[in-house]
Amino acid sequence: MPLKHAKWITGIISLLLVFPIAIGLIGTLLPAFAYFPPLGEYDLSFSPWRDLFTQGEFYASLKLTLVTGIAAPLLALWFALSLLAWGYQRPFFRKVEVLLSPILAIPHAAIAIGLLFLLSPSGWLVRLFSPWLTGFDRPPNWISVQDPYGVSLILALVIKEMPYLLFVMLATMKSIKARESLQVGQALGYSRFTLWRKVLIPQLYPIIRLPIFIVIAFSLTVVDLALVIGPNTPSTLAVTLLRWFNDPDLSMRLMASAGAVTLMLVIVVVLAGWELSHLLFSRLTRAERSNGKRFGLTDSVLKLGVFLGMFALLNAFVALALLPIWSLTRRWRFPDALPSQWTWDNIDRATPLLMELTSNTLTIALVATIMACTISLVMLETKRHNTTGANSSKPHVFDWLIYVPILLPQIGFLFGLHVLLIYSNLNGDLCAIIALHLMYVLPYVYLTLKGPYLAYEEEYLLQANRLNHRPWRNYVLVKIAMLKPAILTAFAIGFSVSIAQYLPTLIAGEGRYSTLTTEAVAQAASGDRKQVGSMAMLQAFFPIMVFWLAQFIPPRWTRWRLVLKNLFSRRNT
Amino acid sequence: MKKSLLAASIAATFAFTSLSTQASTTETWQDTLQQAKGQTVYFNAWGGADNINDYIQWAADRVKEEYDVTLKQVKLTDTSDAVNRVLAEKAAGKNTNGSIDLIWLNGENFRAMKDNNLLFGPFSQSLPNYITYVDENARQSLTQDFGTPVDSMESPWGMAQVIFMYDTATLSNPPKSIADLLTYAKAHPGRITYPEPPQFLGSTFLKQALYELTPYRKALSQPADSVDFDKITAPLWAYLDQLHKVAWRNGQTFPSSSEEMMRLLDDQEIDVALSFDISAASVQIDKGNLPDTVRSYVFTNGTIGNTHFLAIPYNSGATAGAQVVANFMLSPEAQIKKQTPTIWGDLSVLSYAKLPAAEQAKFDALPRGIATLSIEELGQTLPEPHSSWVGALESEWRKRYAQ
Numbered sequence: 013m014p015l016k017h018a019k020w021i022t023g024i025i026s027l028l029l030v031f032p033i034a035i036g037l038i039g040t041l042l043p044a045f046a047y048f049p050p051l052g053e054y055d056l057s058f059s060p061w062r063d064l065f066t067q068g069e070f071y072a073s074l075k076l077t078l079v080t081g082i083a084a085p086l087l088a089l090w091f092a093l094s095l096l097a098w099g100y101q102r103p104f105f106r107k108v109e110v111l112l113s114p115i116l117a118i119p120h121a122a123i124a125i126g127l128l129f130l131l132s133p134s135g136w137l138v139r140l141f142s143p144w145l146t147g148f149d150r151p152p153n154w155i156s157v158q159d160p161y162g163v164s165l166i167l168a169l170v171i172k173e174m175p176y177l178l179f180v181m182l183a184t185m186k187s188i189k190a191r192e193s194l195q196v197g198q199a200l201g202y203s204r205f206t207l208w209r210k211v212l213i214p215q216l217y218p219i220i221r222l223p224i225f226i227v228i229a230f231s232l233t234v235v236d237l238a239l240v241i242g243p244n245t246p247s248t249l250a251v252t253l254l255r256w257f258n259d260p261d262l263s264m265r266l267m268a269s270a271g272a273v274t275l276m277l278v279i280v281v282v283l284a285g286w287e288l289s290h291l292l293f294s295r296l297t298r299a300e301r302s303n304g305k306r307f308g309l310t311d312s313v314l315k316l317g318v319f320l321g322m323f324a325l326l327n328a329f330v331a332l333a334l335l336p337i338w339s340l341t342r343r344w345r346f347p348d349a350l351p352s353q354w355t356w357d358n359i360d361r362a363t364p365l366l367m368e369l370t371s372n373t374l375t376i377a378l379v380a381t382i383m384a385c386t387i388s389l390v391m392l393e394t395k396r397h398n399t400t401g402a403n404s405s406k407p408h409v410f411d412w413l414i415y416v417p418i419l420l421p422q423i424g425f426l427f428g429l430h431v432l433l434i435y436s437n438l439n440g441d442l443c444a445i446i447a448l449h450l451m452y453v454l455p456y457v458y459l460t461l462k463g464p465y466l467a468y469e470e471e472y473l474l475q476a477n478r479l480n481h482r483p484w485r486n487y488v489l490v491k492i493a494m495l496k497p498a499i500l501t502a503f504a505i506g507f508s509v510s511i512a513q514y515l516p517t518l519i520a521g522e523g524r525y526s527t528l529t530t531e532a533v534a535q536a537a538s539g540d541r542k543q544v545g546s547m548a549m550l551q552a553f554f555p556i557m558v559f560w561l562a563q564f565i566p567p568r569w570t571r572w573r574l575v576l577k578n579l580f581s582r583r584n585t
Numbered sequence: 586m587k588k589s590l591l592a593a594s595i596a597a598t599f600a601f602t603s604l605s606t607q608a609s610t611t612e613t614w615q616d617t618l619q620q621a622k623g624q625t626v627y628f629n630a631w632g633g634a635d636n637i638n639d640y641i642q643w644a645a646d647r648v649k650e651e652y653d654v655t656l657k658q659v660k661l662t663d664t665s666d667a668v669n670r671v672l673a674e675k676a677a678g679k680n681t682n683g684s685i686d687l688i689w690l691n692g693e694n695f696r697a698m699k700d701n702n703l704l705f706g707p708f709s710q711s712l713p714n715y716i717t718y719v720d721e722n723a724r725q726s727l728t729q730d731f732g733t734p735v736d737s738m739e740s741p742w743g744m745a746q747v748i749f750m751y752d753t754a755t756l757s758n759p760p761k762s763i764a765d766l767l768t769y770a771k772a773h774p775g776r777i778t779y780p781e782p783p784q785f786l787g788s789t790f791l792k793q794a795l796y797e798l799t800p801y802r803k804a805l806s807q808p809a810d811s812v813d814f815d816k817i818t819a820p821l822w823a824y825l826d827q828l829h830k831v832a833w834r835n836g837q838t839f840p841s842s843s844e845e846m847m848r849l850l851d852d853q854e855i856d857v858a859l860s861f862d863i864s865a866a867s868v869q870i871d872k873g874n875l876p877d878t879v880r881s882y883v884f885t886n887g888t889i890g891n892t893h894f895l896a897i898p899y900n901s902g903a904t905a906g907a908q909v910v911a912n913f914m915l916s917p918e919a920q921i922k923k924q925t926p927t928i929w930g931d932l933s934v935l936s937y938a939k940l941p942a943a944e945q946a947k948f949d950a951l952p953r954g955i956a957t958l959s960i961e962e963l964g965q966t967l968p969e970p971h972s973s974w975v976g977a978l979e980s981e982w983r984k985r986y987a988q
Contacts, residue, residue, distance in 0.1 A: 049676060072988040134852035150853045153775030155834045244781055245987040258665045261976055262672055262697060342873040346852045434677035440684045522670055522684050523659040534662040540844060
């Protein structure tokens with residue numbers, strides 16, 4: 013990119029990112045120590061902490077958060093590695109890869125709503141087998157969703173996280189030379205799973221460490237998913253905190269702030285613990301990895317992971333298939349396997365609302381994602397300049413800064429940030445929502461784009477410039493054009509991240525701008541499955557569409573362009 | 586002479602003031618109407634029910650054509666979000682042009698706003714429709730919102746009462762008291778539940794149960810911290826301990842709202858659903874969400890009822906527009922529409938006796954949905970305990986059952 017002041021621009025962007033986070037953190041930290049002017053609290057003290065530690069619900073919530081927040085990424089990682097080891101480079105795995113992007117694209121709330129339809133005692137699974145097999149004329153009194161152990165929440169988290177990890181892993185396959193290692197290893201007589209276990213996974217892990225951290229932080233702090241499918245007596249810590257922040261007894265906010273600070277500390281502790289466990293684990297297994305055995309008993313762990321991973325994926329697809337059915341239902345009573353009366357009414361009735369929600373959702377997502385792509389390109393360009401110089405692989409400070417928003421619990425600083433928005437008169441403004449979305453979209457876009465962009469063979473561009481010195485034109489027509497698939501993928505990921513945002517939209521928009529997600533989560537509680545079905549379906553539709561386009565356009569682009577060009581040149585002559 | 590002159594002038598001043606106040610009420614209202622023209626009123630209201638949202642949209646169309654006031658509903662999942670927002674604005678020193686102009690609220694949210702000086706007013710007693718049609722003596726809840734004096738700081742909008750719903754196809758004789766409910770639950774494990782506190786209907790269920798179980802009913806109208814809370818509520822917790830053992834999902838999970846309860850009733854997961862909306866069953870049958878064999882009923886000894894209100898935050902930038910909307914909501918036209926069972930079915934706050942004959946006839950002619958109870962069938966309305974009981978019951982409930 014022929015930018016003269018790229019360094020300055022990235023500096024300013026980093027500052028712009030740090031500023032709201034810092035303000036948000038201060039806005040949470042001060043009330044945690046009982047400094048909160050609007051309630052007339054000016055004296056710093058530890059009383060919010062004392063209140064917090066006497067709350068039984070805090071400990072119960074914390075326990076549940078730790079269980080679900082650690083189990084889910086652990087399982088997701090296990091399943092993702094297993095599926096990758098099992099299927100990498102096999103022809104039919106390409107098809108699974110194609111199926112991944114819809115799940116990657118679908119907002120968490122939509123998945124959770126679909127799973128509720130599927131798994132609850134009056135859900136589709138029980139309906140399918142009732143009463144002819146189970147003998148149930150009425151739904152059994154099971155706790156198969158919103159269970160107090162968080163099993164259904166873990167399942168929902170795994171379904172959402174596993175495809176993301178798999179996606180990230182697939183992107184790194186080239187850089188660890190997976191194909192070559194596999195060929196060599198198999199020639200030496202090692203089994204497929206053994207090779208992955210001994211050679212590839214240990215190489216892969218350090219590269220995908222950051223995405224794993226993101227997944228862990230997400231599992232520990234997610235609000236919308238836990239609201240829909242998580243248990244509520246107690247709820248996870250993030251949901252409990254949300255309730256405290258919203259309590260009509262305004263003094264609860266002080267305790268809630270202390271809780272939010274605790275949640276941040278929990279993330280740090282869990283991440284540190286995770287790293288330590290990894291170190292310990294790799295040290296313990298080092299000898300085993302190089303003992304030369306061609307097969308191993310632990311390979312079956314990966315085999316089991318394949319089976320369970322496939323099962324989780326299947327769940328996700330059935331759950332999603334149920335959404336459109338509900339939106340066309342008039343009567344669908346237990347134990348019918350399909351609706352007894354169909355209707356267009358739900359969609360008709362919801363249409364005006366859906367139009368408004370859709371336009372809000374798309375405006376926010378498109379603007380935020382386009383901005384994120386542009387910023388990422390500028391930042392990566394500075395990085396490329398740096399890496400070609402003497403101080404090569406030294407990570408720039410913004411490499412870490414942009415991950416801060418997604419590693420911190422949203423609930424921790426968004427409430428603090430809200431006050432800043434009000435001060436600057438930006439509350440309830442579309443710009444504020446887009447800015448907050450950008451904060452969450454940017455890291456994902458940057459992360460997705462980083463590998464391909466830095467790996468780009470700069471010679472093409474240099475050559476083009478030597479032939480015809482029009483730096484901007486060549487940058488766009490040569491470099492960007494060649495990076496098209498990567499940029500479109502990054503765009504699709506950013507887009508789906510934006511569509512899924514719940515809390516930032518709610519807080520910055522003050523409810524004046526509803527999106528498909530805020531409405532779907534709000535309505536999920538109302539239990540009107542028909543309306544929630546159409547809402548969630550539409551919520552899932554756009555990201556899937558964009559993902560599909562991101563895969564569909566690049567290979568055909570050149571052909572289309574040439575056809576168009578021919579058309580025009582023929583007309584000119 | 587001097588004295589009498591003085592007296593006369595004082596008397597005259599009094600006379601003038603009283604005259605001018607009377608003149609100024611109508612005059613002020615004209616001013617208010619004038620100011621309201623072109624204003625946009627952001628109405629923060631719970632947005633969880635389609636039919637209510639549709640009604641608000643209808644009202645928005647009407648105030649637009651009649652008063653040139655734009656009414657925009659901001660759909661809340663929880664009214665306390667709006668209270669919080671006003672607080673956050675106060676924190677940031679945003680004392681004018683706040684983001685909220687009108688809130689639909691009652692009970693503890695009203696008390697929180699009133700106590701923290703977050704409300705505009707007094708205004709409701711000077712609304713023309715309030716003066717003409719509302720009889721403050723008709724119901725205690727018109728002047729005492731969960732025990733907090735209204736003091737004209739909020740304008741009544743509708744009345745609600747707890748009703749129960751059951752499917753006549755599966756249940757012939759529904760349990761008609763809190764004690765019966767437990768007996769029924771023991772005989773049919775897993776079929777009885779109630780919404781999770783602090784959801785307002787869940788808290789109301791606790792209050793209903795407490796009212797029927799405690800021997801110290803009178804104490805409920807006192808602030809909860811001024812009485813022996815443990816002694817008064819002991820029978821309630823003993824009752825719930827028994828109920829949860831035989832409740833839906835063993836009392837480990839609770840439905841999140843009345844709407845979810847109705848879905849569970851439709852799926853036959855549970856046998857009795859609750860609502861604060863007397864025509865909920867008719868509306869849901871009409872939408873295909875409940876079988877047409879569902880009927881409503883109330884407990885033999887009455888159920889809790891209350892009034893819900895509209896309030897204006899202190900920093901609203903459209904107080905005139907907000908008052909015009911609140912006044913329109915009190916018009917016979919709006920109240921009749923609201924009480925229509927297929928539209929909302931919410932009970933009117935207007936005094937029947939104060940209405941002109943033509944409007945009375947319209948109220949008389951209102952159809953009733955097949956599952957809606959008549960005013961007589963609704964029976965006795967139990968008063969809400971003092972609003973401090975909500976928080977006290979909720980936190981005790983969460984301490985006992987949410988850990």
